[in-house]
Amino acid sequence: MLVTDLSNHELNPKHYFYSVGFVLALLFALLDRNAEQLEFPLLLGIWLLQGLLPVTLLILCQQHLQHMPALQQRAAWLKLLLCGLSASLLFAGPALLLDVALGLDPRYQGWQNWAGAWWREVLAVAPLITVAWIAANAPWLFGFRLIRPRQSPDVPHIQPLAASGQAVTPTSSLPLTADFSSLQRQLPPERRGELLYLKSELHYLLVVTSQGRSLILCNLKDAIAELPQNSGFSPHRSYWVSIIAVQKFSRQGRQGQLLLQDGSKVPVSRTQLPMVTALLQTRLP
Structure with missing residues (x-):
């Protein structure tokens, strides 16, 4: 397993992932070819929705997948890949509806037309979402330190106390330090x-x-x-x-x-x- 040092403060992965989603949304809003049709604040709002919603779906999918017994012993890369594909399937529907509501896609009639449009949307967003999710997790997968390490001060051993304020005494069956x-x-x-x-x-x-x-x-x-x-x-x-x-x-x-x-x-x-x-x-x- 690979490590990220948190000696200065605890890094919250959710903050990190949402920050990545925000940066990507801002970048795509600046490069969007529809900039001439829509005002930039509206365009930015659309891309924020399309950037942060996948992050939420990715986090939820990852939390669900990690509790599946069949995947608990699988490689991290495989879990990330499955997570990206799962989130893409869930995100394609809202993304298609948003494009249709804004007039950026034709309005579809009939179930088969909607199913075909949804599948094309899946094929369009899946590579981007999956690659972005794996790339966002790459620092942990490669063991890069995201926070500059500092020497931590020694933590003195404090005799633990119970609810009443009295010392908790480990029994003889308990090790003084957990062997891990x-x-x-x-x-x-x-x-x-x-x-x-x-x-x-x-x-x-x-x-x-x-x-x-x-x-x-x-x-x-x-x-x-x-x-x-x-x-x-x-x-x-x-x-x-x-x-x-x-x-x-x-x-x-x-x-x-x-x-x-x-x-x-x-x-x-x-x-x-x-x-x-x-x-x-x-x-x-």
């Missing part, structure tokens, strides 16, 4: 340390250790399977937390929140709240 050697190998050497928590970020995985943050191409479920049993828990479907990293637990209505030793705050979902409450109570001295 397979994940360690995917991190930059300077970011390898005591595992604090994991967070699912689209088809990427945010790995937070005592030495910093890294984003890798990995599935949360697969990563959890590599960790020792009883070394942590999932307070939310998008998170895994090391039990020894918990400093404080607080309830917030029907949900909860964990404060970790590095200052991170992790949500506790309503469905996981009873389990987390019981788990932390058993760690009281």
